[in-house]
Amino acid sequence: MPSKPRNRIGENYGRLTVIRASERRTKSGNAYWWCLCSCGQKREVAGDKLSTNTMRKKPVVTACLVCSRELQIEGVCAKNDREERQRREQAKRQRANLMGKVPETWLKLPLTDAHARELGQVLFFRGTCCLRGHLAPYRINGGCLACAGQTPSAQ
Structure with missing residues (x-):
């Protein structure tokens, strides 16, 4: 049984604001989070992709698909x-x-x-x-x- 993820609700990552947890998990056990973009669209993002560190080697998600394009x-x-x-x-x-x-x-x-x-x-x-x-x-x-x-x- 995977551990309970830390509560990220209300945190901002670029244009995304975390609004609630998702039921899904990644293969490695990380939780998915539903995020609201500043343009109003929602996007489900894996917790390991949410970060404010721009220097990290892993890809970071900071906006919905339309805004990221x-x-x-x-x-x-x-x-x-x-x-x-x-x-x-x-x-x-x-x-x-x-x-x-x-x-x-x-x-x-x-x-x-x-x-x-x-x-x-x-x-x-x-x-x-x-x-x-x-x-x-x-x-x-x-x-x-x-x-x-x-x-x-x-x-």
Whole structure:
């Protein structure tokens, strides 16, 4: 007979608040708890998955299924935004070193492919050489203009 679980009713774990115990047990004997998410949905969660320790190695449940998907998407979007900012900063630094060495029209192009899409343009210039060593603008869905056989417009 498994031991009686400690009373977790009223405790908060992320967006979840424990509202009552469940009759179910995990294979290892841990109790399940019914939790209410801040959005109003209920979710049954194993007691060993409820924790406020974010550094633990085991997975932790902190929201209902809908909210957890939203949190995951927000995390991915934040990571992508952070990486795009880093790419743009790096492109600015590289382009600053090329002042006077490349045509001014190239330096007026967007910094990255995402930046070009935002502005509705087709070309962008990072200030880096392609794999074949060309220093030229890129097309957003292609590659280096010199590799594509097109002469960059300002050479």
